[in-house]
Amino acid sequence: GAVVSQHPSWVICKSGTSVKIECRSLDFQATTMFWYRQFPKQSLMLMATSNEGSKATYEQGVEKDKFLINHASLTLSTLTVTSAHPEDSSFYICSARTLGQGAGGYTFGSGTRLTVV
């Protein structure tokens, strides 16, 4: 089946530094990638939607200059948390929509736990 590989699975960084999270679709082409954030005991919240080759669409309240999303190819999307703050500590997860598989074609990455100290 379709697999999305997400790296790193966890990362600890200092305040003010930047962190890049990668999601790769291993055996399919991901036309659309979704990035979510999940705080403890809360539901996943959509941060942004990116389509290959175009600018990402950010949800209300998500700073596009802080959370940089790049979807330069059909198999790779990246989320960069810039100038990280402790309040950015969260679980980040991507989901890819597979090409032509309609509503059923969504696969999740394994997630990245970010801790900013």
Added chain:
Amino acid sequence: KNEVEQSPQNLTAQEGEFITINCSYSVGISALHWLQQHPGGGIVSLFMLSSGKKKHGRLIATINIQEKHSSLHITASHPRDSAVYICAVLGNQFYFGTGTSLTVIP
């Protein structure tokens, strides 16, 4: 108001028990997903439903489109079933429930 409501929020069961998790939603959808999230955080898609019922091993998922309700059943529960189960509906975007934390005790 959340577009997706799950119940119960927490559930503890003895090994072997039959478990039901419920999901109600308020938006028009094209599909409903049941997801499993383990303590490490990784998410696995268990089912995608647009109508009727699906079965995979000890897991059964049903959906009633008219009532905007879905249930996830686990038969003969096992400690390895312990996880958070999340209902997600696909309308114009994904809407997620807050999850049901299941603990199965040996």
